[in-house]
Amino acid sequence: MIEVQFSVPDGSVGHVEWHVVAILVIDGPHLEIQGDPDFAEVRDIEVLDVETGQSVTFDADPERWARNLPQAFRSGDLVCEVVTDSSADAIRESGAIAAGA
Amino acid sequence: MAHVDRIRRLLDLQGSHPVERALLEGEVVAYEPHQTGARGVNSVFYVELEPDLVAFHKPHDGIVPRIARDYGHSLDTPPVCECAAWQLARQLGHPFDRLVAVTVYRAVGPPGSDPDSWLDGSLALKLEGAAMKGSAVKREVPDDAMAAGFFDALIGNQDRHPGQFRYDEPNHALGLLDHGFSFPVEAALCRGAYFQSFRRQEHPRLTEHERKLLRALVDDPELFGLAGVLEPDRAARLRWRAQRMLDLDVILLKGVV
Numbered sequence: 001m002i003e004v005q006f007s008v009p010d011g012s013v014g015h016v017e018w019h020v021v022a023i024l025v026i027d028g029p030h031l032e033i034q035g036d037p038d039f040a041e042v043r044d045i046e047v048l049d050v051e052t053g054q055s056v057t058f059d060a061d062p063e064r065w066a067r068n069l070p071q072a073f074r075s076g077d078l079v080c081e082v083v084t085d086s087s088a089d090a091i092r093e094s095g096a097i098a099a100g101a
Numbered sequence: 102m103a104h105v106d107r108i109r110r111l112l113d114l115q116g117s118h119p120v121e122r123a124l125l126e127g128e129v130v131a132y133e134p135h136q137t138g139a140r141g142v143n144s145v146f147y148v149e150l151e152p153d154l155v156a157f158h159k160p161h162d163g164i165v166p167r168i169a170r171d172y173g174h175s176l177d178t179p180p181v182c183e184c185a186a187w188q189l190a191r192q193l194g195h196p197f198d199r200l201v202a203v204t205v206y207r208a209v210g211p212p213g214s215d216p217d218s219w220l221d222g223s224l225a226l227k228l229e230g231a232a233m234k235g236s237a238v239k240r241e242v243p244d245d246a247m248a249a250g251f252f253d254a255l256i257g258n259q260d261r262h263p264g265q266f267r268y269d270e271p272n273h274a275l276g277l278l279d280h281g282f283s284f285p286v287e288a289a290l291c292r293g294a295y296f297q298s299f300r301r302q303e304h305p306r307l308t309e310h311e312r313k314l315l316r317a318l319v320d321d322p323e324l325f326g327l328a329g330v331l332e333p334d335r336a337a338r339l340r341w342r343a344q345r346m347l348d349l350d351v352i353l354l355k356g357v358v
Binding site (some may be wrong): 006009011015016018021022036038039040041042044045046047048050053055070071072073074075076077078079080 | 131133135142143145146147149155157158159165167168171225227228231232233234235236237260262263264265267278279281290292293295
């Protein structure tokens, strides 16, 4: 399961605060949108898999697509961030067990 | 011509527009990185300028080389291309100078720090409105969406997706942003062509106004000043795309760059 968060800056309070406008929860082939429902359009974005150099769509590989989604947002006024990645957490945990931690 | 000479030519083009001047001359009162620490994402800084402007700064140093290479760019080119897109929009006039975010090239850094330590990059005015409003844009301001399709085809925008524009619904105002990956070299990839595809579907033929603009561009040996700003192969492809659209009398397909 991967959770991707979108935030926008608000500088009207004397310093910059970031407000979450939408959260995507990707679990296998399922996509759930919390917040602004118009973020359903995000499914149409084709992203670069930075490791392989390939283009990835949601339909082709939802979780790989989600992990690479942040680099498709480069303007600064809408920040995309992977906040939960259960696969990465599981890999880290198994690595720690193998290392005898 | 070296990168530094192209920057000099870009600086010469800047300053005739009042918002450009405000971005160039405004005193920096806030300079903060965006909150994400995600690896593999180009760095962007939130900037506040006196008297009351918010903008976003993208320094050359913040570009991830792997991503730039994927689009056929180097660390030198995205900030320059971002500024070049605005300069082209300004010179094309209505409606393009209203649609595209005013963007200038300048050094910016934290207020109070030594300006000599500030980083060069593009500084784009914050646009009002929200992302992911493509359906509303196409429904409520279709003429602007179609003009955006023409503009993207001309600059060879490589990644116009639903997060790369803003729509201010109360004011029915579309705003185009993030043109760092544009003015591609021949055969470079195009990952998103949101408005170009819409335009091809709705009204692929050029309007008389668009033909007139393209003729003026191809007839100008300096390409409205961009010949000295863009790398030669990027400038040549800009001329090629303009001429190709004139020859075919249609908006180019996604990926024809």
